[in-house]
Amino acid sequence: MRQPGRHFLQIPGPSAVPDRILRAIGQQTIDHRGPDFAAVGQRALDGMKSIFRTRQNVFIFPSSGTGAWEAALVNTHSPGDRILMFETGHFAFMWGKLARRIGLNPEIIEGDWRGGADPDQIEDRLRADRAHGIRAVCVVHNETSTGSVSPISEIRKAMDAAGHPALLMVDTISGLASIDFQFDDWGVDVAVSGSQKGLMLPPGLSFNAVSDRAMETAKQASLPRSYWDWHDMAGPNKTGYFPYTPATNLLYGLNEAIDMLHEEGLDAVFDRHARNGAAARAAVRAWGLEVLCNRQGQESGVLTAVLMPEGHSADAFRAKTLELYDMSLGNGLSKVADRVFRIGHLGDFNDLMLMATLSGVEMGLANSGVPHTPGGAQAAMDILKANAA
Numbered sequence: 609m610r611q612p613g614r615h616f617l618q619i620p621g622p623s624a625v626p627d628r629i630l631r632a633i634g635q636q637t638i639d640h641r642g643p644d645f646a647a648v649g650q651r652a653l654d655g656m657k658s659i660f661r662t663r664q665n666v667f668i669f670p671s672s673g674t675g676a677w678e679a680a681l682v683n684t685h686s687p688g689d690r691i692l693m694f695e696t697g698h699f700a701f702m703w704g705k706l707a708r709r710i711g712l713n714p715e716i717i718e719g720d721w722r723g724g725a726d727p728d729q730i731e732d733r734l735r736a737d738r739a740h741g742i743r744a745v746c747v748v749h750n751e752t753s754t755g756s757v758s759p760i761s762e763i764r765k766a767m768d769a770a771g772h773p774a775l776l777m778v779d780t781i782s783g784l785a786s787i788d789f790q791f792d793d794w795g796v797d798v799a800v801s802g803s804q805k806g807l808m809l810p811p812g813l814s815f816n817a818v819s820d821r822a823m824e825t826a827k828q829a830s831l832p833r834s835y836w837d838w839h840d841m842a843g844p845n846k847t848g849y850f851p852y853t854p855a856t857n858l859l860y861g862l863n864e865a866i867d868m869l870h871e872e873g874l875d876a877v878f879d880r881h882a883r884n885g886a887a888a889r890a891a892v893r894a895w896g897l898e899v900l901c902n903r904q905g906q907e908s909g910v911l912t913a914v915l916m917p918e919g920h921s922a923d924a925f926r927a928k929t930l931e932l933y934d935m936s937l938g939n940g941l942s943k944v945a946d947r948v949f950r951i952g953h954l955g956d957f958n959d960l961m962l963m964a965t966l967s968g969v970e971m972g973l974a975n976s977g978v979p980h981t982p983g984g985a986q987a988a989m990d991i992l993k994a995n996a997a
């Protein structure tokens with residue numbers, strides 16, 4: 609059956625792709641080894657440095673974010689290396705699983721999936737590691753499965769306070785270009801990101817930002833790698849080229865996305881996400897439901913994960929909302945499957961789109977027989993009115 613109007617893609621990535629980016633992607637593919645390509649590649653590589661807020665190194669892979677996770681680890685480690693990870697949620701767990709599969713030895717600090725990584729616990733573990741056997745600390749910036757943000761600069765300070773030389777690796781796949789992230793100023797060594805969230809592109813590109821120190825570490829790291837090798841990339845990248853066929857059309861889109869982010873201003877982009885996040889949480893609380901993230905100050909502006917009342921299926925509610933209002937909401941992942949639904953409010957998004965989304969959720973709750981107090985959408989509107997950008 610035809611569904612009139614636009615589909616509401618309110619999952620926390622992929623986010624809706626703006627027409628301007630779709631048009632850029634629709635240009636003719638060119639020879640990636642020809643003279644015209646250099647400008648495309650160079651612009652993307654330089655532009656991503658401005659988004660990561662780094663003067664150091666950025667690499668672009670034709671892959672999903674999982675590939676960039678792997679690239680971060682295989683370039684910097686040798687078989688059996690110990691790394692410290694913090695389980696903020698499903699994605700932190702999955703990065704740990706990947707680490708184990710490629711022959712690393714991850715030590716996991718367990719979390720309750722309701723907040724970001726805890727700098728104090730990281731500092732304690734590092735202080736206890738007197739022999740400096742831990743090679744890296746890996747944390748997820750914006751945990752997309754829970755809607756919690758980890759305090760990255762505090763984690764760097766904790767590592768420094770412990771006097772530990774481990775590299776700081778950060779998954780900012782769903783944080784970059786939506787939540788403040790400062791690669792150089794925060795002393796991050798490797799950051800991992802993807803195209804399909806704050807960058808407003810379709811899935812298919814992933815990124816590593818890499819400190820000069822991590823580039824040096826890569827020279828000694830002996831895990832097998834070929835496709836992901838930073839040093840193989842760095843050579844051709846100097847002139848805007850790639851060692852293998854890049855995703856040319858996604859790079860056109862990326863260059864458009866970078867322009868759009870700078871036209872709005874990165875700080876304005878972060879404020880917009882924070883404002884929409886605050887309004888979404890106000891709606892959830894007015895409905896009498898619980899926001900999964902329960903650490904004040906760590907709630908995400910990218911998405912809001914909502915706990916269903918006991919005995920009610922989040923997946924049945926999402927299915928109903930899709931059927932009635934043509935809106936896709938994010939599902940609960942692994943440990944919180946069917947217990948949680950996620951409202952994505954990221955990317956090319958504004959106050960009225962948020963209001964439509966929250967209206968759809970409120971009507972969906974009613975149509976699914978989920979106990980709640982009506983008026984959440986109004987509570988969100990009050991926040992948006994009071995904080996008009």
Ligand SMILES: Cc1ncc(COP(=O)(O)O)c(C=O)c1O
Pocket residue numbers: 621672673674675699748750751752753779780781782802811
């Ligand atoms: C925080 C985070 N890390 C990693 C991933 C995995 O990325 P991908 O699905 O692009 O491989 C995702 C995907 O949603 C994510 O949100």
